[in-house]
Amino acid sequence: MDTNLSNYLKKEQDKLNELLSAYLSKLSMPPLLNHSTKYSIEAGGKRLRPILMKLTCEGLNGDSEKVYPAAMALEMIHTYSLIHDDLPAMDNDTYRRGMLTNHKKFDEATAILAGDGLLTNSFHVISNAACYSDTEKVFLISKLASASGLEGMVAGQLMDMQAEKESISVEQLEEIHQLKTGRLLTFSIVTGAYLAGADSMILQKMERFGNLIGLIFQIQDDILDVIGDSEIMGKASGSDEDNQKSTYPSLLGLNGAIEHKNRYVKQAKNLLEEMELNGTLLEKLVDYLGSRNQ
Amino acid sequence: MDTNLSNYLKKEQDKLNELLSAYLSKLSMPPLLNHSTKYSIEAGGKRLRPILMKLTCEGLNGDSEKVYPAAMALEMIHTYSLIHDDLPAMDNDTYRRGMLTNHKKFDEATAILAGDGLLTNSFHVISNAACYSDTEKVFLISKLASASGLEGMVAGQLMDMQAEKESISVEQLEEIHQLKTGRLLTFSIVTGAYLAGADSMILQKMERFGNLIGLIFQIQDDILDVIGDSEIMGKASGSDEDNQKSTYPSLLGLNGAIEHKNRYVKQAKNLLEEMELNGTLLEKLVDYLGSRNQ
Numbered sequence: 001m002d003t004n005l006s007n008y009l010k011k012e013q014d015k016l017n018e019l020l021s022a023y024l025s026k027l028s029m030p031p032l033l034n035h036s037t038k039y040s041i042e043a044g045g046k047r048l049r050p051i052l053m054k055l056t057c058e059g060l061n062g063d064s065e066k067v068y069p070a071a072m073a074l075e076m077i078h079t080y081s082l083i084h085d086d087l088p089a090m091d092n093d094t095y096r097r098g099m100l101t102n103h104k105k106f107d108e109a110t111a112i113l114a115g116d117g118l119l120t121n122s123f124h125v126i127s128n129a130a131c132y133s134d135t136e137k138v139f140l141i142s143k144l145a146s147a148s149g150l151e152g153m154v155a156g157q158l159m160d161m162q163a164e165k166e167s168i169s170v171e172q173l174e175e176i177h178q179l180k181t182g183r184l185l186t187f188s189i190v191t192g193a194y195l196a197g198a199d200s201m202i203l204q205k206m207e208r209f210g211n212l213i214g215l216i217f218q219i220q221d222d223i224l225d226v227i228g229d230s231e232i233m234g235k236a237s238g239s240d241e242d243n244q245k246s247t248y249p250s251l252l253g254l255n256g257a258i259e260h261k262n263r264y265v266k267q268a269k270n271l272l273e274e275m276e277l278n279g280t281l282l283e284k285l286v287d288y289l290g291s292r293n294q
Numbered sequence: 295m296d297t298n299l300s301n302y303l304k305k306e307q308d309k310l311n312e313l314l315s316a317y318l319s320k321l322s323m324p325p326l327l328n329h330s331t332k333y334s335i336e337a338g339g340k341r342l343r344p345i346l347m348k349l350t351c352e353g354l355n356g357d358s359e360k361v362y363p364a365a366m367a368l369e370m371i372h373t374y375s376l377i378h379d380d381l382p383a384m385d386n387d388t389y390r391r392g393m394l395t396n397h398k399k400f401d402e403a404t405a406i407l408a409g410d411g412l413l414t415n416s417f418h419v420i421s422n423a424a425c426y427s428d429t430e431k432v433f434l435i436s437k438l439a440s441a442s443g444l445e446g447m448v449a450g451q452l453m454d455m456q457a458e459k460e461s462i463s464v465e466q467l468e469e470i471h472q473l474k475t476g477r478l479l480t481f482s483i484v485t486g487a488y489l490a491g492a493d494s495m496i497l498q499k500m501e502r503f504g505n506l507i508g509l510i511f512q513i514q515d516d517i518l519d520v521i522g523d524s525e526i527m528g529k530a531s532g533s534d535e536d537n538q539k540s541t542y543p544s545l546l547g548l549n550g551a552i553e554h555k556n557r558y559v560k561q562a563k564n565l566l567e568e569m570e571l572n573g574t575l576l577e578k579l580v581d582y583l584g585s586r587n588q
Contacts, residue, residue: 121443135428
């Protein structure tokens with residue numbers, strides 16, 4: 001990875017972790033709920049969504065300090081979705097990022113409630129952020145609820161589980177990923193642009209860019225499940241094939257999936273060039289997302 | 295029940311059911327998610343929270359049509375909390391309002407996702423309501439997230455489950471109920487007053503009134519579990535004693551619990567008198583809540 005980008009990621013990851021821990025610490029919660037929410041929030045992860053938001057805002061010369069409350073809310077929603085997805089009734093996972101999943105560390109009831117609480121309080125964070133006008137708060141809340149709710153991420157997760165039992169087309173696979181991961185990734189990018197004061201033409205291009213980022217991210221995830229190193233990733237590889245899950249490599253072959261991804265990377269970089277954002281850290285992040293090994 | 299009140303309840307229940315079904319129908323969701331969310335939303339129930347909101351707004355001469363989007367959001371959150379509370383890992387209930395619980399009718403994964411989606415979209419409803427200013431939307435979202443999140447209902451549910459394993463005091467019991475059910479009931483009343491344009495003195499009194507309503511509601515729930523008719527209630531009675539759960543009757547005796555409740559009913563009616571709301575349907579609802587048989 002590019003050194004500037006890797007330093008940037010590290011700095012932003014630390015900043016986000018600090019803000020999220022500080023927010024949870026000042027809430028008055030039962031100790032078990034405190035431990036459980038902090039456990040999953042502090043498990044870290046790439047903080048990709050907040051970083052995409054900040055890089056987009058900076059690329060468009062916005063005041064990027066303003067992204068933090070929206071970025072915290074987004075990361076809380078992302079974390080709740082992982083806690084619930086890992087539950088026995090859903091993906092039934094024991095490890096996440098090399099650590100026990102929330103329901104294994106605590107118990108199922110606690111994990112369900114920790115997820116519910118993180119989801120709910122994400123809207124508390126935005127509605128109480130001092131740096132936003134009421135109009136900005138309403139825009140952010142409406143977009144975030146739409147991206148993560150019944151027509152967004154939640155629908156994608158349900159379709160993903162249903163698809164495990166049947167064979168699907170590449171188009172259906174893209175629709176599922178677009179909902180399950182694409183909508184929140186797109187939210188991060190569109191929000192970064194909105195907070196930089198971008199006009200509607202730029203916001204539309206950023207929406208398309210966000211969709212591409214979501215697809216690139218997901219195809220690489222599927223590719224890593226075939227060829228990845230489980231020690232580096234902190235989770236088992238080969239699980240998709242074991243689960244007979246439809247993936248890009250299973251539908252297109254490994255080389256076909258790589259070509260498919262490279263096409264999207266090219267389209268994403270073309271869009272950045274149209275917005276005069278080539279050469280930025282945002283472009284370097286696109287390269288990284290298409291070639292990451294974890 | 296007073297005839298005027300019972301006609302009013304019926305009319306408002308129908309109106310709410312219609313609004314909620316129409317909202318869910320126009321969302322673009324996978325069929326299973328559509329069926330599952332509608333199943334629990336249309337299972338009905340008393341719609342007590344929306345009705346409290348509307349009666350409060352009307353009592354203070356507000357434009358009570360404005361309560362509907364907030365009332366819908368509140369009922370969606372209440373419904374999500376019932377779906378998740380019924381899950382095997384939580385209260386493990388098979389029936390609710392005489393019908394199979396969501397996870398029994400569908401499956402656990404679907405029930406978890408239906409709950410997540412209803413919770414998320416409640417914020418979508420408020421943030422997209424045409425009848426509110428941005429300032430009103432932000433007020434409502436902040437209060438709703440606070441009442442139902444990590445410092446509110448979610449905390450109460452966790453404490454309630456923990457309390458099942460140990461003996462607790464009346465004070466601890468009241469704290470749990472205040473969080474688990476009181477916060478949302480108080481939200482409904484304070485929101486009704488806020489949308490009527492009430493001043494801060496009235497809002498403070500309404501907050502105290504809401505707390506009392508929550509306690510009256512819960513004590514009567516506990517009393518009904520001892521002396522109620524399970525056919526009328528649509529759920530088994532005696533389940534608290536079977537579960538060795540701390541309740542008002544178990545801590546104060548049946549007569550002690552009734553006296554305790556009557557004291558709160560008197561305080562609530564005194565507050566209504568201070569606000570010149572005696573003789574209204576709101577006062578009749580207080581009487582009903584303290585004496586209901588289901």
